[in-house]
Amino acid sequence: MPSQDEILKAKILVVDDSPDNIDLMLEILRDAGYSNVTATMRPAQVCPLHEEHNYDLILLDLQMPELNGFQVMKGLKEIEHGGYLPVLALTAQPSFKIAALEAGARDFISKPFDLMEVHKRIHNMLEVRLLYKELAQYSRQQQELALHDPLTGLPNRRLLEDRIGHTLQHSARVRGKSAILYLDLDGFKAINDTYGHGYGDDILKLVAERLVSVSRKEDTVARIGGDEFVIVLGNLAGKGDAHEPATKLIEVISEPYFINDLTLQLSTSIGISIYPDDAGTVDALLGAADAALYEAKRAGKNRYCCAQHDMTAAESNLQSHSVTSVV
Known part of the structure; x- marks a missing residue:
């Protein structure tokens, strides 16, 4: 009262x-x-x-x-x-x-x-x-x-899907493209298992801050669970417009993390799907990006892979791009 x-x-x-x-x-x-x-x-x-x-x-x-x-x-x-x-x-x-x-x-x-x-x-x-x-x-x-991740404050999956829907509607109106970047942290489980969940949570919060810092104001940065993040890019002229942001994300995630008396290192793998080239719905785009992420992991991690809608063979369905980070 x-x-x-x-x-x-x-x-x-x-x-x-x-x-x-x-x-x-x-x-x-x-x-x-x-x-x-x-x-x-x-x-x-x-x-x-x-x-x-x-x-x-x-x-x-x-x-x-x-x-x-x-x-x-x-x-x-x-x-x-x-x-x-x-x-x-x-x-x-x-x-x-x-x-x-x-x-x-x-x-x-x-x-x-x-x-x-x-x-x-x-x-x-x-x-x-x-x-x-x-x-x-x-x-x-x-x-x-209900719409945000309690640890990082980023949009959760529920809000993410709504944001993707709005981005796709805008892209359809202006006949443009948009992209889904699906990220997973390489080496996060080892840090969690070795140093405990407290350090793991600190890593996730620092990763969230870095992702936001190198993203545009109009982009959506979301955490959808564990060490998985998704970034939604709108207003793209072509598929190649997602490559430079992906490279930048890989580089910033690879920089050292200083937590208490420890210096920790990890990298990220990214799967990219493009609207309307790879899919036309929210679920399908997330699925295509997730599949591309899996291929990036399989190809050696610390890289991004792009879904290719016009290829059918599983091996050739993705293009892998590794990034050499200088620390």
């Missing part, structure tokens, strides 16, 4: 066409300890102000010139996509109370004000609003965790 201090620091906007009413409400709020309170007499400003400040509570008079409170709430609904309208309606008309709730207001205060009622309704609404925001934030965090 929100603390009392959080409630008193909540962002509040008072909206009324009467200067006397605004002065009275501001005095009530400040005397109660609320420290982040602003006001406007122009209802047309409410939506732009809420978009900018994301108020926790809007005390809204229903009877105003130019725009009335009901029209303001209609505009606020377009901003509050989550469905929670933080509006406490102010009205001297008993018939407006139910109409205000039906229009989206969460509660109402009758004019003339009853001080005890004002304090209680404002406090209760803020408590609910802040709790709602906490739950929404928690939901966003859980969604992020």
Whole structure:
């Protein structure tokens, strides 16, 4: 639950066409300890102000010139996509109370004000609003965790497949090409077995950082399990555009890793598949890149292999390119 201090620091906007009413409400709020309170007499400003400040509570008079409170709430609904309208309606008309709730207001205060009622309704609404925001934030965090690898923070397979799908759609629209680079670390198991999983985890985090550092901002770098990573390249003019990034990745992975008092070394093997040359779907492209990766391993590791869709024999279905790294 929100603390009392959080409630008193909540962002509040008072909206009324009467200067006397605004002065009275501001005095009530400040005397109660609320420290982040602003006001406007122009209802047309409410939506732009809420978009900018994301108020926790809007005390809204229903009877105003130019725009009335009901029209303001209609505009606020377009901003509050989550469905929670933080509006406490102010009205001297008993018939407006139910109409205000039906229009989206969460509660109402009758004019003339009853001080005890004002304090209680404002406090209760803020408590609910802040709790709602906490739950929404928690939901966003859980969604992020569901889509990202907890060790490296990179996209996981679920998010990766979605990103590949979007990349393929874009390539199809512009009649371009895209590539899948499927990486596996050579020698990682030996490090894990010899020095323990703590060192292995440190290696994986450092590898993730290096992969991101040599990739373009628009590329997707994902970890899909164990020591396997996938990089999605979009906006390629031809198949050869994937070769230079693959070489760069092999070189950066081969650089030494300094962990505690140890200097560790490993390399990477990469399989490459190209859209639309090698396959036209997410699963098929990943499968082609995985097969190319296997061939890179079989051909001696520390190299990349490219799937060749126009060849049929297993031995000639891939082209292998080794990389000599200078350490």
